Amino acid sequence: MSTTMSAAMKRTLAISMLLVASFALSPARAATEADYKAAYATADAAAKEAAGLRNQWTVTVTALAAAKKAADGGDFDRATAAANEAEALARASIFQAYSEKEAWKAMEIR
């Protein structure tokens, strides 16, 4: 009963992992402070939404902190990359919260 479902879950996890990995590699011209500020704002908004769903991931919080730290150090390339990663993680945790609203029933002992 639950085996088909967990295979699907594995696929969604694999896809979200791939998604996160692809961000680290994306080539970009030198990011400016403005790029960083925009990226950080969307990441922060996504993180707040995840927190609102009470499903925040610790790695989102650390990525946001890394972004701010890099920005304070003037390294906007790294800061923007970290902010994008934080956004991707926050989106993944939001997706997890919504999909689990139903998916948990698959694992329930009946």
Add this chain to the structure above:
Amino acid sequence: MNATTLPHPTRRLILQGAISVALIGLGNLPFGTAHAAANDKYPEEAFRQKSEADAIKALYGKTAEPSDKIKLDAPEIAENGGVVPISVTTTLDKVTSISFFVAENPSALAASYRIPDGTIPAVANRLKMAKSSNVVAIIEADGKLYSATREVKVTVGGCGG
């Protein structure tokens, strides 16, 4: 270093103190000045040795040979590196000292027990282990040293965080 002033220091003790202080200066003990652990002085030197062999030499001044008359009880996989129940018992007689060594710990000697006569040659205690390692029990019986060894696996718990 161990200049605990004794109420009425005898010449021998002063001499011995001087020798060990001089040797410490050399960094290692070319020959064991320590004597059998039977005396009640805290074996500071032995506890400082990194390797098991040096610690045994510093503590007893001689080497041990394995013996099947020693039953060393240790878990195969430690439930937790901070609390590893280890116990030993032996059928050897005239036992005067029992010691435990954890080879891979920062300093090998973990504990050394004086066994006055009339006390059963067996001890149970809980040791800390930095990582997977051989645990060695050394028993001094009738002036000779015997050993038993068990390998204990240690790793962290949990799935990451």
Add this chain to the structure above:
Amino acid sequence: MASSIRVRATNNGDVTEVQALIQHPMDTGLVKAPNGELIPAHFIQELKFECNGKDVFVANWGTAISKDPYVKFSFKGARKGDEIKISWTDNKGGSDTTTAKIA
């Protein structure tokens, strides 16, 4: 405050079994505190058990002894009701002592 030493001594016939659990941090000096500084070494070095005026067991401990240390041993030649004196000293000069009746 109750003593830091908990002892259980039980005698059956000739052999008395003694168990002791001692409340002590047994810090190795190699562990970092949350604020990043090293917690200084603080561990029991000697633990002595005396009965009827004689040492029956002496432990010399290093930094590899677990927190709240435990030890168990047995000895002959004591009877129910005899008293065991237990005392320890640590590397910072701290100490504690207690006595226990053999049950």
Add this chain to the structure above:
Amino acid sequence: MKARISLLLGSLSAALIAFALASPRVVAADKVDPVADAKAFQNFFFQKFPTVKHEDFVNGPYSVNEDMKRQWKEKEEFPPYEFALDAGKEMFSTPFKNGKTYADCFPNGGIGIRQDYPYFDTREGKVVTLELALNRCREANGEAPYSYVKDEMASLTAYMAFTSRGKPMNIKIPDDPRALEAFENGKRYFYSRRGQMNFSCASCHVQSPGERIRAETLAPALGILNAMPIYRSEWAGMGTTSRRFVTCNSQTRAVPLEPQADEYRDVEYFLSYVANGLPISGPGARP
């Protein structure tokens, strides 16, 4: 570059949500039936571990691993929670500044009642756990509340658990829709995956009890709270139920909720109810 990312993101999540909705497992919200849930829950573990005596499930990993059971038996001869137990007993009888003690706050003077907690408070409409009741007792008597994850709370609950040792867990669900909702909410939390590791409590404690995650053997979920509070060698100290929930969350890289959050109170209510009949074995010693 920004537009490309959000486009990719949008299409991905849309596709996956569509898949999730179309999956055959979506069922109408079925009626909440705690009695049936508890029976199914217990039978699942009784069949998964046929050789384990039913009351042994309260011993966590030691019920399913012989080598560790031997290490546990040795520790139980002189358990490391001995100090917390004595401290709890002393605190329990030490009067507050206003002369009252904990005994005045609890039925039967707080002795032998741990098996009735957590209970559903129909006035408040929420689950009340033993730890919450202890802090409310302190505040009602003008004392500062204790941290839910530190030693004082663990010592108090250790003593109260000790006075209930052997008594069967006895959690009641009153005929109140909010109580059923709290039970269902706890069940949902127990089975929902969270954190970047994408684990739920069930991923470890239902799908793979008895197996190892590195050095630790996973405890079966049945009776997993009966031994609370626990002295964990890993923490070299006592741990309350709250501390266990918080650390479990962070291990799956989920940001923990505040101790005694509604979700934690409800999941404790669910896990305790399905363990009804199994003996209280706290305080416990664990790896």
